[in-house]
Amino acid sequence: MGPLLVVTALMSLLATMYLGYVIDPEKNLHDFPIALVNQDDGDIRDGTPVNVGDQITQALTDRVPADKVDLRVAGIAEAQRLLGNGEVYGAILLPSDLSKRLSILGAGAVVPGDIERPAITVVTNPRTGTYATQIVQIVAQEALTQVDAEVGKQLTAAVEDELNSAPAGGTELTGAARLALADPIDVLIDPYRPLPDGTGRGLSAFFYTLLVVLAGFTGAMIVHTMVDSALGFIPTEYGPWFVHHPTAPHSRLRTLLLKWGVITVAAPIVSGIFLGIGTLLDMPLDHALALFLFSTLAIVAVGVTALSILAVFGSAGLLVNLVLFIVLGLPSAGATIPLEATPQYMAWLAAFEPMHQIYLGVRSILYFDAHGNPGLARGVWMSLLGLAIGLVLGAVATFVYDRKGLERRSR
Incomplete structure (x- = not known):
């Protein structure tokens, strides 16, 4: 009955986390950060100052649902900083000549000559993820389509009023002119600092993170099992054969220290292997040393904590580690x-799950020039915090077990 309940509960948790994570991202949208930059200098029409950029900014602020999108009105320098730190997933840029170009477009509807429609640029941030880029384009396209239609109506009405008030009077707009005025704004998509080849369109950081977490998680499982086998705490099976060494007279704390030592030695070796394979596969590694050091720290933090959990909970620690590092970690990583x-x-x-913290650090190193603000600083100190928690948890628990005479031997 016990195994049935455990399997059922684990699979229910898996379904809740993974299906809830992926089924309807647009419905779950909340606080999605996008910058809005209004650079329009305005224009003078019939002696009256006009600034279409201000009107569009107000319309977007009013119409974009605040519960779904965090629209941040900012200057161009601030928007570039936010994009560069990965703090916003994209930006909407209104050009400095927006009002002037619309005036020219209105005049061009009745005066011969070549003209161009003004353009609003939607800047995406591919370094924050492929799906985030898609959401930016969807949100911006929906909002700007409405804005384009409203501006078109106002521009058409203004041109018609001007024609009707002209000395000739009664001049009608042609069908082609009406079509041009009804859709007066071009929307351009422009990626901010496009990712180079070899980054999997922004997925390489996630999969590298997964490698690091698995190195610590599965590494801890392997070290735990093989050390316990070598010390005689559990038998080692080879198909139908098994070997059970004599139980070594090691305390729980001493055994845990030995396991910590093994995973600490293995961490830089594995981290170096990951870097070597990435290099062979032409993965861009502009900050290889930072990636090596951070990956080593993260592997040690995950491995030490996983070993401590096994020391505290015994066999049940396998399930605890699986839930902590994998079941809850993957969907809350914020990577895909x-x-x-x-x-x-x-x-x-994501505020405390190890995989999210490691992902922020790896992404910062691979895509944001290893700067601290995009996530490396958080990844480092959260990894150190996790390592400290793991060390204290394991050391205190095994020390107490030893003091109480709870030795690892059959009873």
Whole structure:
């Protein structure tokens, strides 16, 4: 009965986390950060100052649902900083000549000559993830389509009023002119600092993170099993044969220290192997040393904590580690689908889940020039915090077990 209940509960948790994570990102959208930059200098029409950029900014602020999108009105320098740090997933840029070009377009409807429609640029941030880029384009396209239609109506009405008030009077707009005025704005998509080849369109950081977490998680499982086997705490099976060494007279704390030592030695070796394979596969590694050091720290932090959990909970620690590092970690990493497009409890998990912290650090190194603000600083100190928790948990628990005479031997 016990195994049935455990399997059922684990699979229910898996279904809740993974299906809830991926099924409807647009419905789950909340606090999705996009910058809005209005550079329009305005224009003078019939002696009256006009600034279409201000009107569009107000319309977007009013119409974009605030519960779904965090629209941040900013200057161009601030927007570039936010994009560069990965703090926004994209930006909408209104050009400095927006009002002037619309005036020229209106005049061009009745005066011969070549003209161009003004363009609003939607800047995406591919370094924050492919799906985030798609959401930016969807949100911006929907909002700007409405804005384009409203501006078109106002421009058409203004041109018609001007024609009707002209000395000749009664001049009609042609069909082609009406079509041009009804759709006066071009929307351009422009990626900010496009990713180079060899990054999997922004997925390489996630899969590298997965490698690091698995190295610590599965490495801890392997070290735990092989050390316990060598010390005689559990038998080692080879098909139908098994070997059971004499039980070594080691305390729980001493055994745990030995396991910590093995995973600590293995971490830089594995981290170096990951770098070597990435290099062979032509993966861009502009900050290889930073990636090596951070990956080593993360592997040690995950491995030490996983070993401590096994020391505290015994065999049940396998399940605890699986849930902590994998079941809850993958969907709350914010790597494939941004956290702002997942159920809000994912963001709560991401505040402490190891995989999210490691992903922020790896992404910062691979895509944001190893700067601290995009996530490396958080990844480092959260890894150190996790390592400290693992060390204290394991050392205190095994010390108490030893003091109470709870030795690892059959009873």
